[in-house]
């Protein structure tokens with residue numbers, strides 16, 4: 001695996017060359033280490049951590065401080081991947097100046113290389129301002145989980161021609177505003193493919209079919225570590241929840257029947273020291 005750090009320019013080259021971009025989420029040091037060593041191009045410290053790591057019902061409650069805390073841990077584990085910090089709900093929607101300051105914190109305080117934020121045309125001014133501060137921005141269109149209450153649930157977006165046209169326009173506007181890439185979430189495959197063809201920046205799909213320039217999944221979904229629900233677009237490559245349960249139950253059983261710790265896990269002292277100890 002080539003160890004040169006991935007840049008936003010590499011991603012654009014990958015689109016030109018037709019080589020798919022791989023992206024996954026990670027939220028801490030060990031997951032970043034594994035994902036990075038496996039050769040994944042982009043690590044997203046997603047606000048999905050609110051659900052899969054912190055146990056919230058939606059992504060809305062996670063704070064800037066919590067995001068930065070997890071980003072720092074990921075930074076310590078990753079060497080090669082491009083690192084993208086996900087801007088949490090209300091860290092960029094209310095005020096452009098605050099959005100720039102918060103985006104800057106991901107780079108300055110947590111070692112991220114770029115930020116991601118959700119939304120279409122309404123975010124263009126904010127994206128331009130963040131870029132003017134020298135911070136690369138990844139867009140996110142389609143099912144945008146921070147707008148879950150407005151969307152009325154986790155539903156596929158862009159299903160009728162008018163909605164699909166609006167998504168295509170939004171993608172164009174995000175490209176013109178300067179995004180280096182756009183995540184397309186839960187969009188019919190033909191719509192995502194059209195958007196992808198119409199842009200010079202790469203699209204990264206999640207539930208958007210094979211026609212995108214790259215794919216992303218939530219790490220805990222891919223590994224089978226998130227039990228609450230599994231979206232249709234997820235492929236589980238492992239069932240770590242089951243495997244972890246098996247290991248922990250085995251440990252519990254061995255502690256109860258005193259077969260753990262065994263001699264190989266136990267420190268000894270010399271016979272002389274033991275005898276001296278007896279005399280004390």
Ligand code: KIV
Pocket residue numbers: 025044045046047048049086183206216217218
């Ligand atoms: O927060 C996240 O994990 C994301 C991905 C689903 C793209 O935004």
